[in-house]
Amino acid sequence: MEFQKEIEIHAPKEKVWNFIWDVDQFIACVPGCKEAKTLEEGKRYSATMVEKVGPFRVEFPTTIEVLEREDLTRIKAQASGADNKVGSRMKIGLDVHLREQDNKTMLSFVASVDILGKLAALGHGIIKRKADQVLDEFAQSVKKRLEGDS
Amino acid sequence: MLRRFRLEEPESVREVSELLGRFGESAKVYAGGTELLLAMKEGLVQYERLINIKRVSGLDEVKLENGAIKIGALCTHHQLELSPVLRQNLPALVKLEENVANVRVRQVGTLGGNLCFAEPHADPGTFLMAVGATLIAEKSASKREIAAERFFVDAYETCLEADEVLTGIKVPVPAPRSGVAYLKFGYLERPSVGVAVALTLNGGGKSVGDIKIAVGCAGPAPKRVEEAEALLKGKSTDEATQNLPKAGSVAGAAAQAISDLHGSQEYKEHIVGVLLKRAFQSALSQC
Amino acid sequence: MLAGLEDWGKFMSKAMSRHQDAQTIPVSFTLNGRLQEIDVEPHELLLDVVRERLGLTGVKRSCDVEVCGACTLLVDGRPVSACTTLAFEVRGRSVLTIEGLATNGKLHPLQDAFIEYGGFQCGFCTPGMILAAKALLDENPNPTEEELKHFMHGNICRCTGYKKIIESIMAAAKKMRGAS
Numbered sequence: 001m002e003f004q005k006e007i008e009i010h011a012p013k014e015k016v017w018n019f020i021w022d023v024d025q026f027i028a029c030v031p032g033c034k035e036a037k038t039l040e041e042g043k044r045y046s047a048t049m050v051e052k053v054g055p056f057r058v059e060f061p062t063t064i065e066v067l068e069r070e071d072l073t074r075i076k077a078q079a080s081g082a083d084n085k086v087g088s089r090m091k092i093g094l095d096v097h098l099r100e101q102d103n104k105t106m107l108s109f110v111a112s113v114d115i116l117g118k119l120a121a122l123g124h125g126i127i128k129r130k131a132d133q134v135l136d137e138f139a140q141s142v143k144k145r146l147e148g149d150s
Numbered sequence: 151m152l153r154r155f156r157l158e159e160p161e162s163v164r165e166v167s168e169l170l171g172r173f174g175e176s177a178k179v180y181a182g183g184t185e186l187l188l189a190m191k192e193g194l195v196q197y198e199r200l201i202n203i204k205r206v207s208g209l210d211e212v213k214l215e216n217g218a219i220k221i222g223a224l225c226t227h228h229q230l231e232l233s234p235v236l237r238q239n240l241p242a243l244v245k246l247e248e249n250v251a252n253v254r255v256r257q258v259g260t261l262g263g264n265l266c267f268a269e270p271h272a273d274p275g276t277f278l279m280a281v282g283a284t285l286i287a288e289k290s291a292s293k294r295e296i297a298a299e300r301f302f303v304d305a306y307e308t309c310l311e312a313d314e315v316l317t318g319i320k321v322p323v324p325a326p327r328s329g330v331a332y333l334k335f336g337y338l339e340r341p342s343v344g345v346a347v348a349l350t351l352n353g354g355g356k357s358v359g360d361i362k363i364a365v366g367c368a369g370p371a372p373k374r375v376e377e378a379e380a381l382l383k384g385k386s387t388d389e390a391t392q393n394l395p396k397a398g399s400v401a402g403a404a405a406q407a408i409s410d411l412h413g414s415q416e417y418k419e420h421i422v423g424v425l426l427k428r429a430f431q432s433a434l435s436q437c
Numbered sequence: 438m439l440a441g442l443e444d445w446g447k448f449m450s451k452a453m454s455r456h457q458d459a460q461t462i463p464v465s466f467t468l469n470g471r472l473q474e475i476d477v478e479p480h481e482l483l484l485d486v487v488r489e490r491l492g493l494t495g496v497k498r499s500c501d502v503e504v505c506g507a508c509t510l511l512v513d514g515r516p517v518s519a520c521t522t523l524a525f526e527v528r529g530r531s532v533l534t535i536e537g538l539a540t541n542g543k544l545h546p547l548q549d550a551f552i553e554y555g556g557f558q559c560g561f562c563t564p565g566m567i568l569a570a571k572a573l574l575d576e577n578p579n580p581t582e583e584e585l586k587h588f589m590h591g592n593i594c595r596c597t598g599y600k601k602i603i604e605s606i607m608a609a610a611k612k613m614r615g616a617s
Contacts, residue, residue: 054268054306055178056194087193118192125408126270126305129370156460157479157525187521188502200479228515252591253569254518255503339504 001115001128006108007139011146013098016105017072019146020096029141031134042066049081049090053130058083058119060090073098088117107142111135152190156199162206163315167290169201171313179203179315181224184251184259185267209262209317212236221319223262223286227251230261239323240281242330246273251339262316268371270305271340271412276366277332278319279374280346286318287311295320305370327351329436331429334367335421341367342412345401345425349382351437357386363397363426368418369406377404378426387434394430398423462525468493469537477524484508484519487534495535495564506592509565510534516572535564538571547571547609556605558596566592570606578614582607 009016020026027036027047036047045064050057060081068076079092093112098105115127158177160166169177177199180186189195203209209224212233219239221230230236230247237244250256250264250273264274265285278285278298285296287310296309303309310316324330330348334341344367352359361383366372378397382390402419409415461476468491477486487493487510496519499507503518510519511533512526538545547567550556557563566589573580573588580588585606594602 054304055189056306085193085196118194121192121194123270123408123410125410126370129305129408151485152480152482154459154478154480157462183523184503184521187523191501191521248587252504252506253572253588254506254509254516254591257515257517258522 001113001124001131003111003113003131003135004108005111005135005139006106007143008101009105009107009143009146010103011105013072013100013105016098016107016146019142020075025145029138029145031137031141039063042069051130051134053122053126056086056119056122058086058088060088062090083119086118088115088119090115152187153196155197158199158201159205160201160203163209163288163317164290166201166203166206166315167288167313169199170315171290173199174312177201179266181260181263182226182255182258183263184255185263185269203315214239214323217323219321219323221261221321223265223316223318224260225262227256227259227261227264228253231256240321240330242332243277243281243321246277246332249273249334261319265301265319266308266310266316268302268304268306268308269340270370270408271336271342271367273332273334273341273344273366275302276344276364276372277330277346278321279364279366279372280332280348280362281321281324281330282348282362283319283321285316286320287314288317289314293317299364299374302371307371324348325350327355327437329433331432331436333425333429333432335425336367336412338412340412343368343405343418343421343425344372345422345429347426347429347433349430349433349437351387351434352384355437357384358382358390359384363401365401365405365422365426367412368422369408373404373406375401375404382430390430394427395423397430398426401426462528464525464528466527466529467531469532469534479523479525481524482520483510483517483522483524483527483532486524487519487532493534493536497561497564499561500593504591504593505562506565506569507562509568509592511568511572514572514575516569533568533571535568538567545571546612547574547606550605550609550612551602554605554608555601556597557602562592562594562596566594566602570609573606574610574613578610580610 023036023038023045027033032050033047038045043066047062049060049062060083062079062081064077064079066077075096077094082089091114094109096109098107113131158169160169176197178197180200181203209222211222212225212235213220214235219235227247227250231244261274264272283298285298285301287294287296301308328350332346334344336342346364349361350359361379363378364372364374378401381393381397402422405422407415407418459478461478464477465474484498487496496510497507498520499505501520503521508518508520509516513530538548547570569589569592577584
């Protein structure tokens with residue numbers, strides 16, 4: 001599943017860039033994400049993703065790896081996790097771009113999400129909707145945090 | 151194989167509610183189990199306790215009471231197929247129940263269980279919205295009635311509170327000069343698109359009086375589509391018929407169709423329009 | 438690993454006591470006309486109890502999601518998916534498996550008809566198919582083809598294309614109506 005999103009943030013590029021690398025702040029914007037840890041500064045992080053669809057609950061201990069980085073411009077990352085209770089795995093490929101436009105920063109990202117295992121039985125449609133919701137909430141959260149205190 | 155769980159067999163609604171309150175998410179109400187046991191077999195959910203609600207008496211009757219049909223939540227689809235009260239007063243629901251899943255699921259699956267599991271690809275919720283049904287939810291010390299159109303929050307999610315038990319469904323007896331039709335389309339085991347239309351005729355049978363339209367199965371939860379109703383309500387039957395394509399695309403968009411193995415979003419939206427047209431004509435012909 | 442008899446003893450008593458803590462439900466029911474009394478744990482499925490514990494393997498596990506009908510059993514004369522029925526639910530009821538259909542070695546008219554009209558090929562769906570057909574004819578001794586198809590809609594066959602199954606059931610129905 002592929003998702004694309006572009007967020008318009010009324011804040012300078014540097015602020016947005018620094019925000020992304022502030023693990024605690026960043027993680028706080030991802031719904032269902034908790035216990036974020038820096039394993040290797042700038043390179044590897046861990047977090048737990050908890051998501052619920054009705055009675056179905058998954059908890060993915062996730063490892064996030066930064067693959068490529070272009071300061072103030074671009075990040076390429078990969079996240080993967082497994083929930084053995086539900087026999088499911090999750091893989092996310094993330095491509096994040098920052099662009100300055102007038103006085104704003106355009107933060108855009110492309111995410112490819114793969115859910116493998118039993119959870120996929122819920123149906124591609126339900127999972128896609130959930131992922132859309134999570135990304136929407138994330139975008140709103142990021143925007144609010146960055147614009148809120150300027 | 152299922153993981154081990156403890157079976158509780160309370161004999162009153164109050165006890166069921168208390169157990170739910172006490173054990174929270176580690177307990178689940180179990181009736182026919184046709185959806186629940188599948189999810190448990192898949193390992194998608196786990197419960198320490200199942201609360202067998204079938205020992206509670208009085209929840210499996212269909213009665214006519216004060217101008218309303220009262221259906222107990224534990225009525226199986228099969229019971230509803232055979233119910234003389236339904237056959238007499240709401241044959242469209244009988245037809246729906248006759249076509250739920252297969253004969254084995256109908257034998258043990260309950261209407262209440264179907265509604266509470268809130269599987270998106272299901273029939274009854276859509277129908278109940280169109281006929282103005284209310285759902286009766288009870289807790290240890292209280293009881294409330296929930297309009298069908300507010301019952302479904304999202305896929306697999308209802309507005310029931312953690313310790314609330316669905317005990318019955320109330321449907322007003324249809325007025326004379328009224329018609330109700332539920333049509334569905336599907337080629338997989340579960341339905342892909344479902345549309346329900348209930349209407350009354352006015353003005354010597356020349357115009358549409360009240361009308362309710364609901365769409366289901368295509369999206370995460372069934373929905374009533376007032377915007378489509380407005381295109382048909384109060385219109386002459388001719389004008390309403392001419393508005394059907396527009397009403398169909400409005401209803402299609404409102405269905406929040408999800409592209410999945412049942413079909414693409416566009417395909418499902420199109421089918422909604424087709425079924426709306428046919429259901430409208432069927433309901434009209436009954437008046 | 439278990440080093441010797443002593444270890445084995447400890448292991449077994451631990452396993453047994455874990456089992457003794459488990460909740461069991463006494464289930465008294467008639468199986469093919471005979472009274473059975475067993476204890477089951479709440480999570481045990483009827484399909485497993487009938488096949489593994491009671492040794493009646495005519496009922497099959499196929500799709501495991503109540504869709505195909507190969508696990509059809511009759512409980513109080515009505516078809517259920519044994520793969521998705523908790524075993525304790527048959528307490529106080531009568532259960533019929535395919536092994537219980539013939540009486541005193543004489544085949545049921547449905548079984549005769551399936552043989553005569555070629556209603557099966559590999560035979561995997563057949564026990565479920567025949568039991569479902571029995572439930573149909575008990576409910577409706579003279580079904581139209583539409584009614585038959587509607588009832589049997591939940592029993593899937595990969596081999597026959599269904600034509601012979603329909604012929605078999607219709608023939609059996611006719612015979613059963615004639616005999617009574």
